Amino acid sequence: MIPWLEWFIIAVLPFVALALAALAAGMFVSNLPLFMDGKRSNRSDTPKLNDARLRRVSVLIPARNEESSIEACLESVLQSVHVDLEVIVLDDGSTDQTGTIVREIAQHDSRVKLIEGIELPDGWNGKQHACYRLAQHAACEHLLFLDADVRLKPTAIIDLWNRFTVEHEGGETGLLSAFPQQETGTLAEKLLIPMMHFILLSYLPFARMRGSTHPAYASGCGQLFFTTQAAYQAAGTHAAIRSSRHDGLKLPKAYRENGMLTDCVDGSPWAICRMYTSAGEVVQGLLKNADEGIANSRLLIPFTILLGGANVLPWITLAVAFAKRNSLIAEGLPIPTSVVIGILVSGIAILVSYVPRMTGAIRLRQSVTGAILHPIAIVSFLLIQWWAFWNHLRGRQVTWRGRLG
Known part of the structure; x- marks a missing residue:
């Protein structure tokens, strides 16, 4: 040398x-303490099961070929306590039994509704279009966008509601994202799935994020978003990110570009998810939207x-x-x-x-x-x-x- x-x-x-x-x-x-502060903010006025003040929330689930996970997802949502729910699933052109499973559940629980996907318009990403249409069918002011492979704990939605109401230095939150507990099975999952937390917590200053609406601090997890109809409309809805595959970054950015604060917290006390089940899925999943994250010039x-x-x-x-x-x-x-x-x-x-x-x-x-x-x-x-x-x-x-x- x-x-x-x-x-x-x-x-x-x-x-x-x-x-x-x-x-x-x-x-x-x-x-890390700022990321894990979700539970600290639970309010003392959580309504009881028979309380007329039950919070009303529309849970919106885009689903495409999710027959292996949609039933568990819906069952977990329907077990939620202290909230009045409507659960809307959009079957986005599934070629498996996703729609059939949802219909069977809807027959036994009137809170569940199924809407069918339509041909994807030009310029739209499938998930963003599904979420856009789901919000159009939502009857409640508060919205929870949820991926079909996420399972919620019974108190998750009311806890998210309470955490959403916390006001930070930068103002009220327009969009709250929670990172579910990530299940990992294969070695590729164990290696690469925790990288989402590693990069988020190692390079995003949380104190500044909560003190400023600047778009540079936009971050979140596309598996779980909590917002209101008013804030969602003010941000331009999912139409603002219609062509994107990276709603975890792009949706918070849309809110911030319209002057609203976004926040992200540890969602492991509230939800669990297994994103992928093989090394091939992990690599493909990371590749699909990398150019909208780090993989750009x-x-x-x-x-x-x-x-x-x-x-x-x-x-x-x-x-x-x-x-x-x-x-x-x-x-x-x-x-x-x-x-x-x-x-x-x-x-x-x-x-x-x-x-x-x-x-x-x-x-x-x-x-x-x-x-x-x-x-x-x-x-x-x-x-x-x-x-x-x-x-x-x-x-x-x-x-x-x-x-x-």
Whole structure:
């Protein structure tokens, strides 16, 4: 190796890696209490089951080929307490038994309604159009947009209502998003699904998010959104993001662009979800909307530096420093202080880089295996982002649930 390059890797880059790892770890640790503050705000005036003041909520569920999950989803919603519900499901051109299952449930529970999807209009994404039509059929002022693979706890909706009413420094919340507890089975799921929490908590300043309506702080989870008809209409409805596949980012941004505050919280006390069931689904799921998130010309290189520098670079600098140490020992030469410091700082950087994932494994009940293999998760995640960017440059779009839209 070129002497100056070797010196740079051993003497300089470990400190860069440590700084980047400390940035992510510090942000994660400071954000976590704010992210997990959902339960603290439960109000004392929660209505009882026979109370005339029961909160009325329209639960809106877009469903396309969800026969494996829709029944469990609906059963969980119908077990909700302290709320008066209507549950509307849109069967978005399913080719399986999704519609049949919903009809059978609707026959036994009048709170459930099924509407049929129509041919997707030009320029619309399927899910956004389904949500748009669902909201048109909603009779209640408060709306809960819910993915069909999410199962709610009985108190979830009333807790979401109470959390939605909390006023922050930036004003009242127009859109609340909750991140359900994510079930993971395969190794790919354990590695990559927790990355949503890792990136959210390591790089989004929650205090600023709740103190400003600036669109730069837009973030959320498309699996679960709670809002009102008035705020939803003021944001332009899902028509404002009609072509997007990334409602988790784009819908909060639409609210913020119209002067409303959005918030996101830990939803694990309220909901559980298994997004994917195989490595192929995980990769395809991450690819489908990556260009609307990180995999674009504005963010891809900065995030490659942030993620790679904090979580992969210290392993490289440690390996180079150890290799230098071993070669010097073999030659009977003294070991320079710079090499010793390089090994020490690289080791510290590695330990610091594990803080977010290990903390997530403990506090957010995420996979310990995935946390241990965190550097592999980072490399895999970045490769998927660059793959998505390359697909975008070539004009290729990933098929999702049997269609491009």
